[in-house]
Amino acid sequence: MTLTVGINAKEWKENDRGFLVELTAGYANATSYTPSERYANISPGIGYQFNKRWAAGFRMTFETRRYDFKIYTPFVRFNYLSRPRWTLFAEAQGNIGSRDVDGAQCRYYEAGIGLGGTFSITPHLKLVGRYLFVGYSSRHERERAYAGDHDFLLDANVARLQIGLQYLF
DSSP: OOOOOOOOTTTOOOOOSEEEEEEEEEEEEEOSSSSOEEEEEEEEEEEEEOSSSEEEEEEEEEEOSTTOOEEEEEEEEEEEEEOSSEEEEEEEEEEEEEEEETTEEEEEEEEEEEEEEEEESSSSEEEEEEEEEEEEEOOOOOOSSEEOSTTEEEEOOGGGOEEEEEEEO
């Protein structure tokens, strides 16, 4: 007897609406500090998928470095290319980063577009990845892989890369 595991594209019907819960994580290396720091960033998020094209939600990022930023991110996601099991998306997002350093507050603000994609593992569970940021950033700590003058930039730093899972209820 042969056991085959697979899902035919015609049979694959993923949910296209409902509440979503996401958990992504990434790695970063802050070289603008002495000594430089390697740290992880973990981003739990919640939201609602309105249809197969649009979703909106809120994500919060926690960093594991000594003087960590907590980053608050409301987002609106547009799935611009969909196939039966994978999707590419653009995310309009606003980031507010805040941290306490020796009793003083340090903040930065960002507004722009992030890119990403998903791959469906089951009709409810997806592998999700995000990378790149294009837009306004008041953050003055620039880490290597970026292009732009003043506050408008394309940021391709490894800290922007996050991979994780998304569950749609």
